[in-house]
Structure formats: C-alpha cells, structure tokens
Amino acid sequence: xxxxxxxxxxxxxxxxxxxxxxxxxxxxxxxxxxxxxxxxxxxxxxxxxxxxxxxxxxxxxxxxxxxxxxxxxxxxxxxxxxxxxxxxxxxxxxxxxxxxxxxxxxxxxxxxxxxxxxxxxxxxxxxxxxxxxxxxxxxxxxxxxxxxxxxxxxxxxxxxxxxxxxxxxxxxxxxxxxxxxxxxxxxxxxxxxxxxxxxxxxxxxxxxxxxxxxxxx
Numbered sequence: 001x002x003x004x005x006x007x008x009x010x011x012x013x014x015x016x017x018x019x020x021x022x023x024x025x026x027x028x029x030x031x032x033x034x035x036x037x038x039x040x041x042x043x044x045x046x047x048x049x050x051x052x053x054x055x056x057x058x059x060x061x062x063x064x065x066x067x068x069x070x071x072x073x074x075x076x077x078x079x080x081x082x083x084x085x086x087x088x089x090x091x092x093x094x095x096x097x098x099x100x101x102x103x104x105x106x107x108x109x110x111x112x113x114x115x116x117x118x119x120x121x122x123x124x125x126x127x128x129x130x131x132x133x134x135x136x137x138x139x140x141x142x143x144x145x146x147x148x149x150x151x152x153x154x155x156x157x158x159x160x161x162x163x164x165x166x167x168x169x170x171x172x173x174x175x176x177x178x179x180x181x182x183x184x185x186x187x188x189x190x191x192x193x194x195x196x197x198x199x200x201x202x203x204x205x206x207x208x209x210x211x212x213x214x215x216x217x
Contacts (some may be wrong), residue, residue: 055136062133063140066090079146084155087137091130091161098125103172111174127166134158 069090070077077086101115102124109115138153152158 059136059140062136063144066137069093079141079144082152084152084157087134087152087155087158088161091125091134091158094130094133095122095124098123100124100126100169102169110172113174124165124169127162127169130165131162134162 067079070079070082070086073086100123101119101121103110103112103115103119103121107119107121109117109119109121134153138151141151141153142148148154
C-alpha cells in the first residue's frame with residue numbers, strides 16, 4: 001500500500017468514527033430531552049387529576065376503615081347484613097376521635113360563636129366531615145358490588161341523623177344553618193344596579209362654507 005492509499009483509508013476511518021460519534025451524541029440528547037419532558041409532564045399534572053386521585057385514596061381508606069369496623073363488631077357483621085342502624089353505630093363510634101367542641105345546653109358557653117374560655121364539653125366529629133364521609137362510603141358501596149336500593153349509607157335514618165347533627169352543632173356554635181342560608185339567598189336576591197345609559201353623542205359642528213371664487217374677480 002502506498003502513502004496515498006493509506007491516507008485515503010485513514011481519512012475514511014476518521015470520517016466513519018466522526019459520524020458514529022455524532023449519531024451517539026444525537027441519540028443521547030434525544031433520550032435526555034424525552035426523559036425531561038416525561039418528568040415535567042408527570043410533575044405538572046392537572047389539578048383535576050390530583051384532586052380526583054386524592055378523593056379516590058380517601059374513599060379507599062374510608063372503605064377499609066368501615067370494613068375493619070364490621071370485622072371487629074360483636075358479633076362480626078357481613079356487608080350484606082349491614083343496615084342503616086349499623087351505619088349510625090359506626091358514626092357514633094367515630095365521635096371519640098372527633099376534634100370539634102360541641103357545647104351542651106347546660107354549658108354557659110352554649111350558643112357563643114367565639115367562646116371566651118375553655119369548657120369540659122366533649123369533642124365530636126364535625127357535621128361536614130360526617131356528611132362527606134357518608135358520601136364517599138355510599139359511592140364505595142355501589143362500586144364494590146352493592147345495589148343502590150340496598151345501600152345502607154343512603155338510608156333515611158342516616159339522613160335524619162346527619163340533619164340532627166348539623167342543627168345541634170349549629171346551635172351550639174351560635175350560628176344557625178338556616179339563617180346563614182337565608183342570608184346567602186337574600187344577598188343573591190338583591191337587585192343589581194342597572195347601568196346608566198350614555199347620553200347621545202352630539203353631531204360634529206358644521207364648518208362654514210369655503211369662500212367662492214366669484215368674489216375674487
């Protein structure tokens with residue numbers, strides 16, 4: 001092999017090596033960009049998806065808690081034998097874990113929206129928490145094969161109990177739910193000020209006619 005052939009062969013090897021290196025760098029850059037895009041899309045998920053997954057997780061935890069309550073019941077209860085009365089027992093059982101102070105009628109702070117001093121009144125589950133809990137369990141019951149007409153969480157006794165808890169806690173706090181509702185409706189019923197009509201626009205003033213050429217002659 002002479003020097004010219006060696007030089008051409010060497011140039012071909014250098015060109016091939018350079019091409020391979022460029023292809024490798026390009027593929028690495030493409031993979032890095034796709035990974036960054038995937039991480040960015042996963043970290044910036046839509047708020048609706050996040051709130052939906054949070055709701056589903058909470059519903060799953062509530063369903064597992066109720067199932068554990070049925071297993072620990074004496075005698076143990078199956079889901080098919082669960083009734084609205086058992087749901088009420090479950091709600092009263094949860095009161096021992098409540099964090100809402102509910103004043104009794106014998107308490108001197110009964111009806112005060114902002115009590116000035118502590119009192120020995122018991123802690124209970126807030127009405128809003130119980131209402132949301134029943135809504136999640138009612139949906140979970142049907143998602144796990146229960147029939148809507150046999151749903152114990154939608155029983156009339158459960159609805160009446162929630163209404164009683166709502167009214168009693170509202171009175172204990174000194175804020176009636178009906179008054180708040182009427183106040184909200186009255187504010188919505190107030191007439192909105194009507195926009196004043198704008199005055200009609202005046203036509204532009206007429207300009208005097210230009211002087212005629214006859215006066216110049």
